[in-house]
Amino acid sequence: MAHVVADLLSDTVTKPTPAMRQAMARAEVGDDVFGEDPTLRTLEERVAGLLGHEAGLFTPSGSMANQLGVRLHAGPGVELIADSLAHVVRAELGAAAALSGITSRTWVAEAGRFRAEDATSLMITGVGPYQVCTGVVVVENTHNFGGGTVQSLEEIRAAREATRAAGVAMHLDGARLWNAHVATGVPLEDYGRAFDTVSVCLSKGLGAPVGSVLVGSSEAIAEARVWRKRFGGGMRQAGILAAAGLYALDHNIERLRDDHERAHRAAEAIAEAAPGSLDPDSVQTNILIADVSAAGWSAADFVAAALDAGVRLYAVGAAKVRFVWHLDVDDAATDHAISVVRDLMLLRTRERTVQGRTGR
Numbered sequence: 179m180a181h182v183v184a185d186l187l188s189d190t191v192t193k194p195t196p197a198m199r200q201a202m203a204r205a206e207v208g209d210d211v212f213g214e215d216p217t218l219r220t221l222e223e224r225v226a227g228l229l230g231h232e233a234g235l236f237t238p239s240g241s242m243a244n245q246l247g248v249r250l251h252a253g254p255g256v257e258l259i260a261d262s263l264a265h266v267v268r269a270e271l272g273a274a275a276a277l278s279g280i281t282s283r284t285w286v287a288e289a290g291r292f293r294a295e296d297a298t299s300l301m302i303t304g305v306g307p308y309q310v311c312t313g314v315v316v317v318e319n320t321h322n323f324g325g326g327t328v329q330s331l332e333e334i335r336a337a338r339e340a341t342r343a344a345g346v347a348m349h350l351d352g353a354r355l356w357n358a359h360v361a362t363g364v365p366l367e368d369y370g371r372a373f374d375t376v377s378v379c380l381s382k383g384l385g386a387p388v389g390s391v392l393v394g395s396s397e398a399i400a401e402a403r404v405w406r407k408r409f410g411g412g413m414r415q416a417g418i419l420a421a422a423g424l425y426a427l428d429h430n431i432e433r434l435r436d437d438h439e440r441a442h443r444a445a446e447a448i449a450e451a452a453p454g455s456l457d458p459d460s461v462q463t464n465i466l467i468a469d470v471s472a473a474g475w476s477a478a479d480f481v482a483a484a485l486d487a488g489v490r491l492y493a494v495g496a497a498k499v500r501f502v503w504h505l506d507v508d509d510a511a512t513d514h515a516i517s518v519v520r521d522l523m524l525l526r527t528r529e530r531t532v533q534g535r536t537g538r
Contacts, residue, residue, distance in 0.1 A: 179278045180395055180485070180486055180487055180488040181488055181517075182454050182485075182488055182489070182490050182513035183488035183489065183511055183514045184488065184489045184490070184507055184511040184512065184514050184518075185490045185506065185507065185511075186474065186489060186491055186492075186501045186502055186503065186507060186515060187490045187491065187492050187502065188382075188492065188502050188504075189354075189382040189383050189437075189464060189502050189503070189504035190381060190440055191504070191506065192381075192382075192385040192504050192505055192506050193313060193385075193387075193506060194385065194386065194387050194394065194422055194529065197425065197429075198385065198386070198422050198425045198426070201421045201422065201424070201425040202418050202419070202421045202422050203418075204415045204421070204538070205217045205417045205418050205421035205534070206417060207415035207416075207417035207418060208415065208417065209414050209415065210236075210335070210361070210412070210413045210414060210415070210417075211407070211412045211413070211414060213450070215415065215416055215417040216422070217417030217418075217420045217421050217424070218236055218415065218416050218417050218419075218420040220237060220420070220424065221234070221391065221420040221421075221423045221424050222234035222236055222391060223426075224424070224427065225378060225391040225393060225423075226391075226393045226399075228370070228427075229352075229366055229367060229369070229371075229376050229378070229393050230366075230367035230368075230371040231369030231370055231371075231376065231393040231394055231395065232394070232395050232396045232398035232399070233393065233395065233396045233398075233400075234391045234392065234393045234395065235391065235392045235393075235399050235400065235402050235403055235406060235408060236389055236390075236410055236413070236416060236420060237377075237389065237391070237392060238388060238389060238390075238411055238413070239388075239390060240265075240351075240353045240377060240379045240381075240382075240390040240391070241265075241269075241273065241388075242271065242406070242409060242411050243272045243314075243377035243378075243379075243390040243391065243392040244265070244266050244349070244351050244377050245270065245273045245274060245277060245278070246392050246402045246405050246406055246409070246524075247314075247349040247351075247375040247376075247377055247392055247394075247402075248266065248274055248278070248280060248313075248314055248316065248349055249274075249277070249278045249280070249399050249402075249405050250347075250374075250375060250394070250401060250405075251313045251314035251347035251349060251374065251375070252274075252278070252280045252301070252313030252314050252347075253278060253279060253280065254278065254279030254280070254433060255279060255281070256280060256281070256310065256311055256312075256313040257280065257281040257282060257283055257310045257311070257312050257313060258274060258280055258281075258312075258313060258314045258315075258316055258349075259282070259283050259284065259285070259297060259300050259301065259312055259314075259315055260282070260284055260293070260316040260317070261284060261285055261286065261287035261290055261296070261318075261320070262284040262285065262286050262291050262314070263287070263321070263322075263323040263324055264284070264286070264290070264316060264318050264321075264351065264420045265318055265322055265323070265351055265353070266316050266318070266351055267282050267284055267316075268323065269322075269323075271293075277409065280313070281310055283300060284511075285297070285299075285300055287324070289321070289324040289327050289405070289460065290318065290321030290322075290324020290325070290327045290505050291321070291324065291327055291329070291336065292317050292318075292319075292321075292329045292330065292331075292333050292337075292468060293332045293333055294334075294336035294337035296336060296519055297315045297317075297341075298340040298341070298344075299338050301315070301340075301341070301344060301346055303344045303345060303346060303389055306324065307517065309410075310400065311431040312346050312377070312448055313346065313347060313421070314346065314347040314348065314349050314374075315337060315341055315346060315347070315348045316348075316349050316350075316351060316355075316371070317334060317337075317348065317350050318350075318351040318352075319330060319334075319350060319351070319352055319354070319355055319358050319369065320354040320355070320357050320358045320361075320462070320463050320465070322353070322465065323365065323410075323467075323500075324491065325460065325461070325465050325466060325467040325500075326354070326357065326441070326461065326462055326463035326464055326465030326466065328357075328358045328362055328463060329358065331362075331364055331368060331372070332506075334348075334369075334372045334373075334392075335372055335408060338372050338373070340437075346376040347375070347431075348372070348373045348374055349373060349374065349376070349377075350369065350370070350372075350373040350375070350376040350377070351376045351377055352369065352370075352376050352377055352378045352379075353374070353377065353378065353379040353382060353390070354379065354382060354383060354463065354464075355369060355378050356378070356383055356384060356434060357429055357434055357437075357438070357464055358463070359431075360431065360432065360434045360435055360438070360463075361438060361462050361463050369499070370393065371505070373397075374394060374398070374403075375392060375393065375394040375398060376392070376393050376394070377390055377391070377392050377393075378390060378391055378393075378426075380422070380423040380426050383430070383434050383437060383464060383504055383505070384423075384426035384427070384430045384431065385426055385430050385504070385505045385506075386419070386422040386423045386425075386426045387422055388419045388422070389419050389420070389422070389423055391423070430505060433505065434463075434464065436505075437463075437464035437503035437504055437505070437507075438462070438463050438464055438485045438503075439502075440464075440503045440507065440509065441463065441464050441465065441466050441501065441503045441538055442458060442461050443512065444466065444501060444503075444512060444515060444516050444519070445458040445461040445466045445468075446458045447516045447519070447520055448466070448468050448516075448519055448520070448523065449462050450520075451473070451520040451523035451524055452468070452470070452472045452473035452523040452524075453472065454469070454472040455468045455469050455470065455472040455523070456468045456469065464502060464503040464504065465500065465501070465502050465503075466500070466501050467494060467498050467499070467500050467501075468498065468499050468501070469497050469498050470497060470498070470499050470523070471497035473522070473523040474495065475522070475523075476496060477493035477494070477495060477496055477497055477498055477499050477519040478493055478496075480493075480499055480522060481493050481499060483522055484518055484519065484522060484534060487518040487522075488514065488518065489514065489515045489518045489519065501515070
């Protein structure tokens with residue numbers, strides 16, 4: 179395997195910078211289980227304020243933040259609903275069912291794009307002891323397996339009006355909400371206030387080594403703190419981690435534009451090399467998903483060939499490959515990735531052309 183020049187596997191692979199490490203080393207700490215870590219309190223309060231909510235709770239992972247969020251709104255025998263590609267139902271190992279007895283139903287959304295009608299038409303409420311009742315609608319923004327899709331605030335607000343009338347909660351999986359904010363200019367508070375609870379991740383595009391924050395009302399977060407302890411997420415001197423999150427908020431939000439621009443530049447090059455593999459105009463943030471079968475590849479073979487050339491990617495299906503930009507992939511690494519991917523796309527296209535001419 180070649181040395182990895184461009185690690186586009188995920189934005190979770192980022193390493194803390196020297197300046198972030200210094201901030202961590204200087205952090206004032208205390209025992210968070212006893213509510214005595216001042217740096218962690220500062221982070222929780224700041225994130226809650228950014229998202230227009232009363233309180234926040236630090237968690238070691240985005241999956242835990244999501245599972246705490248849905249547990250606040252649904253319990254055993256109650257359901258959550260989300261699109262079929264949503265992280266909460268596809269990539270959290272059935273945690274809602276395993277930990278909280280929550281069932282799930284899904285709708286199919288093209289590129290993970292949220293429509294209020296899809297969610298509200300699936301809700302079940304007021305049916306007594308005859309059918310499962312919907313406790314919470316989960317929306318993911320941006321949408322990971324949809325290819326970094328940014329959700330429409332208008333659609334979210336339309337769903338919020340309907341769910342509120344029906345007594346159904348809404349939870350936002352905002353692991354990459356920072357990207358949506360930067361891409362659209364929509365204030366974080368506008369997104370946040372449309373939901374009962376919101377989770378945001380610090381260890382993806384923002385580059386912190388660990389952590390997410392769940393925000394909601396003071397009452398909801400007090401309950402979530404109890405459930406975090408039950409789930410094994412109580413932490414002691416976590417201010418060291420919180421300091422990384424605070425540094426990330428100060429320095430790494432606006433620079434997400436660089437990731438978006440690099441992803442779009444790569445998308446244009448891939449589309450040119452392999453027409454039909456993706457639409458460059460659909461790439462809104464730092465994620466692109468290409469259908470490599472358009473150039474005659476399986477996803478597994480393409481990922482292996484790219485890795486041999488120093489580019490690490492992720493297969494998200496039999497024919498589709500995900501590329502994710504982040505702060506550890508600069509212009510030079512992007513140029514290398516584009517060159518490798520273009521050559522691989524053109525290689526198979528030429529091979530198929532030759533085979534067609536020779537009849538083999």
